[in-house]
Amino acid sequence: MLAVDPLTPALGAEVSGLDIAADLRASDVSAIENLWLEHKVLILRDQHVSTEDHLRFASRFGSLEVHPFAPSKPGYPEVLTVIANKFRRGNENTWHSDVTWRKEPSLGSILRAVEVPSSGGDTLFADMEAAYKGLDTTLRNQVDDLSARHDLAAVAASVAGPDVADRLHAEYPPEEHPVIRTHPVTGRRSIYVNAAFTTEIVGLSPGESERVLALLYRQASVPEYQVRVRWRPGTVVMWDNRCVQHYAVSDYWPETRVMERVTIVGDAPR
Numbered sequence: 001m002l003a004v005d006p007l008t009p010a011l012g013a014e015v016s017g018l019d020i021a022a023d024l025r026a027s028d029v030s031a032i033e034n035l036w037l038e039h040k041v042l043i044l045r046d047q048h049v050s051t052e053d054h055l056r057f058a059s060r061f062g063s064l065e066v067h068p069f070a071p072s073k074p075g076y077p078e079v080l081t082v083i084a085n086k087f088r089r090g091n092e093n094t095w096h097s098d099v100t101w102r103k104e105p106s107l108g109s110i111l112r113a114v115e116v117p118s119s120g121g122d123t124l125f126a127d128m129e130a131a132y133k134g135l136d137t138t139l140r141n142q143v144d145d146l147s148a149r150h151d152l153a154a155v156a157a158s159v160a161g162p163d164v165a166d167r168l169h170a171e172y173p174p175e176e177h178p179v180i181r182t183h184p185v186t187g188r189r190s191i192y193v194n195a196a197f198t199t200e201i202v203g204l205s206p207g208e209s210e211r212v213l214a215l216l217y218r219q220a221s222v223p224e225y226q227v228r229v230r231w232r233p234g235t236v237v238m239w240d241n242r243c244v245q246h247y248a249v250s251d252y253w254p255e256t257r258v259m260e261r262v263t264i265v266g267d268a269p270r
Contacts, residue, residue, distance in 0.1 A: 002031060006039065011127040011244070012227030013039040020044065020236060021053035029060045036108070037186055040244050041125045043229055044236040047112065051076055051260065054236075058110045058262040065106055065263040067099070069156055069168055073260060080261040082111075086254035093250040095126065095220040096196035098241050098263065101152040103175050106241040107266035113231040117255035123229050124247045125239055128190040131219035132180060135191075139215060146179045146204070148213075150197045176202060177269040179216070183243055184267055190243040191216050192269055220245045231259075242266065 005014045015035060018028075036042055049057075055078060058064060064078040073079040084090035098106045111123075132140070151174040156165035179201060181192035193201075195217045201209040219225065229237055239246060241263075 002035070004035060004039075007043070007227050010130045010225060010227075011039065011125060012041040012043065012229075014043045014045065016045070018044055020047050020057040021049045024057075024060060033061065036238060036240060040127060040129075041227055041229075041237065041239045044238070045232065046234050047236045048234045049112075051079060054110070054112055054260065054262055055079065058264060062107055062264040065099075065265050067263070068172065069159055069164060078262055080263065082248075082259040082261060083257070084250070084253070085256040089253050090121070090248060090250035090257060092248035094196045095217065095245045095247045096194040097128075097192070097245050099152075100150040100177060100192070100194060100197045101172055101175055104268050105177075105266050107264040108239055108241045109261050109263045110236060110238040111259055111261045113233055113235045113258075114260055115256055115258040116231045116233060117252035117257055120249060120252035120255075121231060121257045122249045123231070123237065124249065125227050125229070126220040126222075126245045126247075127225045127227075127243070128192070128220070128245055129183075129188050129243050130225045131222065132189050132191050134219060134222065134225070135216075139212070143179045143201075143212065143216070147176045147202045148179050148193050149174045149176055149199050149202060151199045152197065155196055174199065181242065181269045184270065188243065191219055193217070194220075194245055220247075231257075242269075 001017050003016045066077045067080050070080050073081050152172055153169050156168045177192055179193055180189050182189055193216050201212055
């Protein structure tokens, strides 16, 4: 029997009574999907499972994505590894939605804590539907029907180096998506630009594009739209990438933080 403990009125819930390694019935998966749509971020504790269990659970929600340049776990191309330690600081500390430079960005991700620091290394999530509702009327009317370009260039260069980034840029050219996205299941509207990948708003002058994007980016930093997750080994968090941004706090150096992420293929934003 699932028990649900909402963490904030806007976003996030801890779900207990679920073993992701179990052979889940279709009704169980449907219940989880409904909770995911309602709360957008689900936290599942004490999931001490194998990589195969993680992959099997994620595949119940759709086809799995392979990232074209971020490091994957050996033998498991669908498992993205996020490792920080004394040799490499965490660098995911920018508000973003994952892979918005794809034509069909991710539906959502399921992230598993393998090793966590003694303190710090939390992840913050922001409800971009609530952020959209919080826009003043003038700005909302201005951006409602605009599109923006998303580009992997800067992040690919920092992760994979400039030579690989040039090749990837040819394979994945900049994509245009709505500034305000409509969720394909719920029909709710949300801000769909982010500081990591969005480069400009189409049809605005460079100065006006920069000004409007700054106002939209700022919405993610409003505490009333956020939930903060403190990790423990075996914690699994699943978030809806279509309406949620996230920020991994990099405050634990030189300690080690190891996470494994499996991501579900999404659709073209509308």
